[in-house]
Amino acid sequence: MKPSIPKGTRDFSPEEVNKRNFIFDTIREVFVRYGYQPIETPAMEALATLTGKYGEEGDKLLFKILSNGDFLADANKEALAAMDSPKVAASISKRGLRYDLTVPFARYVVMHQNELAFPFKRYQIQPVWRADRPQKGRYQEFFQCDADVVGSGSLMYEAELARIYDEVFAKLGVRVTIKINNRKILAGIAEAAGVADRFMDMTIAIDKLDKIGIEGVRRELESRSMASEAIAAIETMLQTQSLEKLRTLFAGSPTGIAGIEEIETVFSYLGADSLSNEIAFDPTLARGLSYYTGCIFEVKAKDAQMGSIGGGGRYDNLTGNFGLPNVSGVGISFGAERIFDAMEELNLFPEKVLGGIQVLFIAFDAPCHRYAFECVTRLRAAGVACDLYPEPAKIKKQMDYANKRGVPFVVLIGESEMSSGKLTLKNMQSGEQEQLDIQEIVEKF
Template identity: 60%
Template structure:
């Protein structure tokens, strides 16, 4: 059997894992700084928890987990004969891999409401799975890094999450564009375009604008039932770039005006504090997730920034406000808002830019190599004492040829090699070779 990974999944070498840990560490640090608390939820959820929350296309991307044992035993014979996969799947699969971290979070809040203090601010850094077509920056197994707050409809949290996005990308050394819109503005557009009952169809089409262009959006809108008048209204709307220009277009929509007012207040709050990245209104931002009801966030690499012009990548973070996500689990009046960092895409961008700090890939501080068996026993004691002091150190397991041990040190990317022979054992002064320069000097145990 030829070994292989599954489509859309990856193995990671130690150096890659350390780079990923660097990204997770920066994000986690700022989550904690902003007062978010860690939680964890299971890899699998009841399929009823997941379905119907991500829109028509999202449901198609859910990974279903077959029931244990003879999963076909309870399947309806007529449905099997008719090859009705929609019916059969509900009979043979009751569980699914989580698609995101937000819906499981809503379920978590309802189940643990008596143990939580509201507003409840949580973060989670865990893998999710989507049966998407793999391509650069898009995988079927990937990590999300989420921060959410539930139990408040205060727009301060929209401003805070914008600050959080800004802080993380600033520390990572990435110039980003943080784009905001509001689903209520899109609801107002659907209203004046005569598509109030088909708002999801409209937003799904608009959300593809950057991928399929204006002609593609027009075609999809028509396929989803929009008439010529509706298409004209929507196209005029999508050409606006200033939030103030949107207001007169939605003058006859109460919900649209509410969305404009919320976004204006959010931008006002953001403007009270300095930020390092571009923050702007984007009327075309229409993320197609069913549960968003207010603000929408999307972050992309700023390709106008020096050195980042050649980066081709989709969104590297996103999020939004949801008014009633917990109500589907029986708990009403629990509004929330959250964001999610796309760690895989952030990794790919930093790799393309060669922007990881040098120490992000460092594993060991020292490798001890011994020239004979007596030195090896001494080295075992020394490496044990160094580790007890928190020094990252390792010991080559045999007294081998020096060239072989130095080659191993080079492959490990160790900055310093400690050479121990009989003379070093006798004097207590070891020979330290600095790998980057080739410099060699004496070092005693207390100097590590």
């Protein structure tokens, strides 16, 4: 058979793994410094944990795991006869692959509530799976890097998480815009426009704004048969960048006012000018996931044409689904794959992430090869990553191999080196050579 991997999945070469680890390590370091602790959850969850949390669309994108054993014995016979795939699936699958890290985290918090100190701050860097049709920047298996805090409603955390975004992207060298809005402001817009009952319709339309423009949003709202004066009112408010002006428009909406005050509080925590990236209030930011209730974030790369590379927000009742009501949480997520793609596109990876060995030993004949093996052992013991070509082959062949591996230095060992103990260390880039003993070589690295 022809080897292949499932669609939407990828193999990673050593170089790619090194680059990805550079991203993960950068994010992890910042998370840890901000007081977040790591947890991990299983790749698969009980299907009941996952279904209904991501909306109708999300449910369709859940990977379901076929039950083991005689699953047909437990299958829903009527559904089978009626060719009702979703119902049949529910009867032959009890588990699914995690779709994001937030819902498993909520489940974790509820299950371990008596062991945790609240507010509980955790980070999690693990793959998630979605049965989406793959396309640019979209895969069926991808890593998310999440930081969330549960058990506090303090807006300090919104500011803290915004700072984390700012710091991580500054370290990675990716210029971004961090957009912030508040679901309560969106609710205020709906209220002030007199369409509070159509909040979700409105939000979905607004979410598309940067793709289809204000005209497109108008058409979208019209097609959802919204009154034209309401649409006009929504448009006016969406184009209001000033919190003060919005406040006057929200005169009759306490929710909207509350949203504005929350944003103002977050900005006051952030202070004026100590951020590396722009953080901007954007009333048109909506975000699809419905569990957000307060501030919402989205991060876009400034120099790459790409969907958002991070997002998050506050959710007042996420653990309510699992029987623990009134616990407020707020979190952010980094889309590692898209950050990778953006950094690759913009050539932002530093040379040093390439990893690999520092030195390759090259021996001229069999006795030298034995001697070289001892040298390699000593260098390794001293903490230097190195390797020895497996046999005393032609020098050209060994040098070619060194080039192919991108090794910065080689050590050449022949009779004279062996007898003098002074090895020839060659810089593969400059071609310079010097005679050094083992100890001197160790000191060079």
